[in-house]
Amino acid sequence: MATLTVEILSPEAALWRGTASALVARSSEGDFTILPQHTETVGDLVSSIVRVDTDEGAVAFAVHTGYFQVGPGDGEGVTLATVLAGVAERTTEIDVARAQVAKDAAEVQLAAASKGDQSDQTAQFTALAALERAELRLRAAAK
């Protein structure tokens, strides 16, 4: 029987590994689903929620940009989907209070950076990125 093995890897730790029925994520080209026996694919991931459907229900991760690779796994008929993310966390482990604080702080920073004639572009980007991360965490935790 064809099966799908999913790995969620971050530089600090391997977050999750197991057998799944589907991997749902979003690349720069749009949403996609990986099923067993998916063709060999390499792609990027935008900041989004990655969902892994397993027999025991769905496991979700907040992924702040990354890459994925689909290829043959160990054994006959096994497809391996690897998600590589610089920063990723399981939605159940997100600290909502902290994310809310971070979101407020990022909004203040963004406002400060955009004010006046000499708007600081680097600061704007940094604040925007922080805001995006915090919002994704809040969205992921609310699911």
Add this chain to the structure above:
Amino acid sequence: MAGGQERVLRRRIKSVLSTRKITKAMELIAAAQIPRSLARIAANRPYRLGMQRLVLEAALGDPAGAAKLLAMPEHVDTALVLFLTGDRGLSGPYNNSSLRAGERLVAKLKGEGTKARLFCVGKKAAAYFRYRGLSVEEHFVGFVDRPTFANAQAIASRLVGPYLEGEAQQVLLVSARYLSAGSQVVQVQQLLPLVVPELPVDDGPKVLKGYTEFEPEVKKLLYFLAPHALESEIFSALLEGAASFHTSQQRAMAAATDNADELSQTLTRVMNRARQDSITTEIMEIVGGAEALRLGK
């Protein structure tokens, strides 16, 4: 006075023993850090291999584009050199072997007509180059004992800019790689242009055959992949550097503790002899005095 010598020796033994206390404590602390830093290397390994596999895939998927992005230019005008050392000393050869290898590298580059722009991680590298009057473009300090991925990203972002803008044609890293508990070797590694890794066949999932689909198209992917692959390589170098530092420090401090033991033992023997000598002298004086009194009667 013989008693004076004894007092001097006693003071020296005390100071040796208190130094020993410090080296022993440092040895134990370093030893406690080793398993933790090794566990972090192990946890990072799947990600690092995954990243390398991705680069390999992308390179196989678009040989022409990859050749342009990954190939060495014919002449390197400017190279960015990243040094990885510790923030602290008392760690045996860890800092100095990296720095010496680095200085040799800079001299070699100069001989080839390449200008080296220096970036340093760790206080030791910064101090070393400042003392030698070499200008260092940027220091990164304060995190080498327990590096995070965000640290690696900060370093990578400073290196990628000049490279992508064409100011530099090569990025090199000088750091200690952790091979085993007994061997840490300083290596010079090329970070950019990306080195297409050669993965051992039996290491992890199989490498694809180059008929992979790409999303977005491979040219775009390869371009964005380079900075991320750089981050990954720097992070794993930071982790291995930390492990090498702790291992090296543990070994150095164990040797220092042994030396202190030996020294205090030798000094104690000398002190005991001095005390015995002074007692003998005193007895001789008393006996001599008593004899003189007896004869005088």
